Amino acid sequence: MAALDSLLSRSSTDALSEPAPDGSVLEDILSTAMRAPDHGRLRPWRYVLIRGEARPKLAELVVAGMLARDPDVPAAKIEKRRTRFSTMPLTIALGMHLRPEDKIPLIEQEMAVAAAAMNILNALHATGFGGVWVTGDMAVDPALASALGFDAPHGLAGFLFVGTPDPNRAVPPRRPVEDYVAEWHGAPVTFGADK
Numbered sequence: 747m748a749a750l751d752s753l754l755s756r757s758s759t760d761a762l763s764e765p766a767p768d769g770s771v772l773e774d775i776l777s778t779a780m781r782a783p784d785h786g787r788l789r790p791w792r793y794v795l796i797r798g799e800a801r802p803k804l805a806e807l808v809v810a811g812m813l814a815r816d817p818d819v820p821a822a823k824i825e826k827r828r829t830r831f832s833t834m835p836l837t838i839a840l841g842m843h844l845r846p847e848d849k850i851p852l853i854e855q856e857m858a859v860a861a862a863a864m865n866i867l868n869a870l871h872a873t874g875f876g877g878v879w880v881t882g883d884m885a886v887d888p889a890l891a892s893a894l895g896f897d898a899p900h901g902l903a904g905f906l907f908v909g910t911p912d913p914n915r916a917v918p919p920r921r922p923v924e925d926y927v928a929e930w931h932g933a934p935v936t937f938g939a940d941k
């Protein structure tokens with residue numbers, strides 16, 4: 747697939763089957779992070795791969811966090827999250843190695859992590875795989891972050907669920923970009939998207 751066609755056709759999905767990428771293909775996919783824009787060359791992105799037998803271990807940590815935050819969380823919600831984390835072909839925890847003392851503001855360090863994650867999502871699609879970025883309460887759970895190796899000030903930007911999407915899935919149509927673009931002529935702009 748040509749590079750631009752690939753960028754124009756990516757969409758997220760959590761309906762993912764085996765296989766997930768591995769070996770040199772996974773290395774190539776993750777290597778696209780190293781091309782992300784990165785103020786100060788801090789390279790704040792870190793990736794933790796959770797697959798195989800490690801999956802239920804992560805799922806139990808996620809569930810423990812849910813119950814710690816809300817002991818009355820409905821059983822169906824717990825089971826759904828347990829199943830997701832236990833069965834995704836590959837989960838990539840998006841670690842952030844943050845340097846609060848650095849002259850580069852934290853928001854810029856976090857944006858670099860996000861830019862790198864986007865490269866990975868695009869690379870997954872370009873290689874015939876798929877994924878989705880998820881966050882929620884679990885992404886800001888310090889105990890979960892710590893269990894994965896990210897004690898404060900470091901943390902998580904969420905998780906990428908990764909695998910093979912159904913080739914026949916309905917891909918949502920792409921909205922035209924014109925409502926999100928304006929040409930500036932000296933006065934503040936407005937956008938069709940905001941009308």
Ligand SMILES: Cc1cc2nc3c(=O)[nH]c(=O)nc-3n(C[C@H](O)[C@H](O)[C@H](O)COP(=O)(O)O)c2cc1C
Pocket residue numbers: 756757758759878879880881882904
């Ligand atoms: C930082 C971030 C966090 C997200 N967290 C969630 C989430 O917790 N749950 C969810 O369903 N989608 C979440 N999304 C949205 C999906 O990753 C995805 O972008 C969305 O379903 C739209 O699909 P698209 O990427 O094909 O446009 C998040 C996106 C970003 C960028």
